[in-house]
Amino acid sequence: MSHSDLEKYEANPVNLLWDDILFLPVVGMVDSKRAQDIMDVLLEKAEQTAARFAILDIRGVAAVDSAVANHVIKIVKASRMLGCSTILTGVTPAVAQSLVNVGVDLGDILCTARVKDALSLAFRELGIEIRPVASD
Amino acid sequence: MDAEDRVHDLIRIVRGVAIFAVPADIEASMIPTLTRKICDLVDGLQARGMVLDFANLKAADHGIMSGISHLAGGVRMLGVPVRMTGMSAGLASALVLTGFDGLHVRTCASLDQAIGELLSDATA
Numbered sequence: 001m002s003h004s005d006l007e008k009y010e011a012n013p014v015n016l017l018w019d020d021i022l023f024l025p026v027v028g029m030v031d032s033k034r035a036q037d038i039m040d041v042l043l044e045k046a047e048q049t050a051a052r053f054a055i056l057d058i059r060g061v062a063a064v065d066s067a068v069a070n071h072v073i074k075i076v077k078a079s080r081m082l083g084c085s086t087i088l089t090g091v092t093p094a095v096a097q098s099l100v101n102v103g104v105d106l107g108d109i110l111c112t113a114r115v116k117d118a119l120s121l122a123f124r125e126l127g128i129e130i131r132p133v134a135s136d
Numbered sequence: 137m138d139a140e141d142r143v144h145d146l147i148r149i150v151r152g153v154a155i156f157a158v159p160a161d162i163e164a165s166m167i168p169t170l171t172r173k174i175c176d177l178v179d180g181l182q183a184r185g186m187v188l189d190f191a192n193l194k195a196a197d198h199g200i201m202s203g204i205s206h207l208a209g210g211v212r213m214l215g216v217p218v219r220m221t222g223m224s225a226g227l228a229s230a231l232v233l234t235g236f237d238g239l240h241v242r243t244c245a246s247l248d249q250a251i252g253e254l255l256s257d258a259t260a
Contacts, residue, residue, distance in 0.1 A: 020245070040225075043225035043226075043228055043229055046245075047224060047225040050245040051245060052245045052249070074232045077237070077238055078228040078232040080243055081220075081223050081231070081232070081238060081239075082223055082225065082228055082243065082245065083220075083244045083245035083246070083249065084245055
């Protein structure tokens with residue numbers, strides 16, 4: 001693995017959060033190169049694990065321009081081709097405003113306010129129920 | 137060997153579901169023949185569904201993908217539900233980056249999931 005590959009995986013750690021559920025927190029600046037890296041690592045992991053959901057948390061992203069927004073849509077479409085539905089979460093008011101201003105249509109994309117909601121959605125779709133252990 | 141002769145090698149039946157293994161050397165010109173033969177086969181077998189398995193396909197252009205989309209459309213017209221699976225990360229990425237919008241077929245993460253969904257649809 002080359003140094004740039006290593007950087008790519010370290011900057012964009014995709015974790016198997018649960019069976020069939022991947023989680024990728026995105027923190028920092030995202031330009032077109034980084035967006036491409038995110039697509040590469042996410043698709044690679046989705047292919048390896050045959051995960052059915054990927055939660056993309058962009059709360060740590062301060063700004064998104066139209067090029068990056070379009071890249072996010074491409075990530076969603078490509079992962080869907082692998083049978084992996086992407087749930088976008090952590091969209092801040094500033095990012096939401098810039099997405100609307102650049103005319104990006106997120107209508108086809110699953111969005112939730114918090115990671116917790118994204119996880120609940122994935123659990124529901126997978127037929128998983130989390131219950132507290134019954135006390136005596 | 138032409139497309140017509142190859143169909144029987146490319147299709148297998150698992151629990152009443154037809155699985156079409158899209159060949160690595162598929163060409164757009166083969167697809168109309170494949171579509172006709174596959175529709176005949178699926179109809180004759182009264183298959184409970186069909187899975188397009190892309191596991192062997194590592195590269196494809198829009199012409200091929202559009203042809204496969206028509207193939208899936210033809211099978212769906214027979215009332216047979218279709219799922220796709222097995223696409224590689226590299227192919228999905230390449231297709232999306234060149235503007236491909238998807239096959240408009242429900243995609244599954246694995247062959248087992250695809251077969252399971254088709255069987256549960258058929259019994260629903």
